[in-house]
Amino acid sequence: MTYREVWNWGKEILRHAGIPEADLDAWFLLEYVTGMTKTQYYVRDQEEMDSAKRKAYEEYIKRRGERIPLQHITGVQEFMGYPFAVDETVLIPRQDTEILVEEADRVARQSKAERILDVCTGSGCVLLSLLKMDERRRGVGSDLSGDALKVAEMNREKLGISKERCTFFKSDLFEKIEGDYDLIVSNPPYIRTEEIEKLQEEVRLYDPYEALDGKEDGLYFYRRMISEAELYLRKGGSLLFEIGYDQAEEVSGLFKEAGFEQIRVKKDLAGLDRVVGGVYNKARENEEELTNV
Known part of the structure; x- marks a missing residue:
């Protein structure tokens, strides 16, 4: 079979399996197996495909047809222009989350923030992207999953960021966090428990459940972090979250109740609410005591 015949076969299999963007996924897997660019493909599309590569391609197409995420087959997902290693222990980085990084x-x-904390770091994609964008920044990433932290460490090494600039450790939100930070970011679990069964199979069956479940109303982790963040934010520091499209009002309310100022909502490319943030301007009691000495 030629490269063209093999790709056409892959597209047809995935279409019949009901895979969204079947043609594109069939191409990505062909690219992954052969290493060819689209330009190279159109020059060589009538050439016979190597039998070993064809066999590998057929196996990958079969797995994708079973709704296994493309990223779990290739082991990589591009995010903010960087390749991140992913597996079944971490949430696959999504384009929506790039809005959180950009904000x-x-x-x-704007605030010249250099010390950054990323809670629920997963693959480390948010924190590592922020550190790649400015070499003066230093960061800490925490997660409850030890397996996820292994992936984050792998990505840190892959992107050439030193341990002096970035450390990852296991913590239940702020439980083991020390020190204070200019900026805290998080993409926490925010799907309502009852909604998880309605998600696409690729998400429901293959993303880690604990990275999805925001408990009954989806706000569990926002409540905890907003109420505790003041202990870890420097005065004038910012707290930013990714949110579900219908959670901006409720999360903004939690910010306001906790004394945050300059509360703002950022929309994604589809025009849906995606990021909520605020600034904490209250001095902590010990800081006030030092000021009054």
Whole structure:
């Protein structure tokens, strides 16, 4: 079979399996197996495909047809222009989350923030992207999953970021966090428990459940972090979250109740609410005591 015949076969299999963007996924897997660019393909499309590569391609197409995420087959997902290793222990980085990174970068530049904390770091994609965008930044990423932290460490090494600039450790939100930060970011679990069964199979069956479940109303982790963040934010520091499209009003309310100022909502490319952030301007009691001495 030629490259063209093999690709056509892959597209047809995925279409019949009901895979969204079947043609594109069939191409990505062909690219992954052969290493060819689209330009190279159109020059060589009538050439016979190597039998070993064809066999590998057929196996990958079969797995994708079973709704296994493309990223779990290739082991990589591009995010903010960087290749991140992913597996079944971490949430696959999504384009929506790039809005969180872009907003966090804007806030960091405006406030000259250098110390960043990423809670629920997963693959480390948010924190590592922010550190790649400015070499003066230092960061800490925490997650409850030890397996996820292994992936984050792998990505840190892959992107050439030193341990002096970035450390990852296991913590239940702020439980083991020390020190204070200019900026705290998080993409926490925010799907309502009852909604998880309605998600696409690729998400429901293959993303880690604990990275999805925001408990009964989806706000569990926002409540906890907003109520505790003041202990870890420097005065004038910012807290930024990714949110579900219908959670902006409720999360903004939680910010307001906790004394945050300059509360703002950022929309994604589809025009849906995607990021909520605020600034904490209250001095902590010990800071007030030092000021009054």
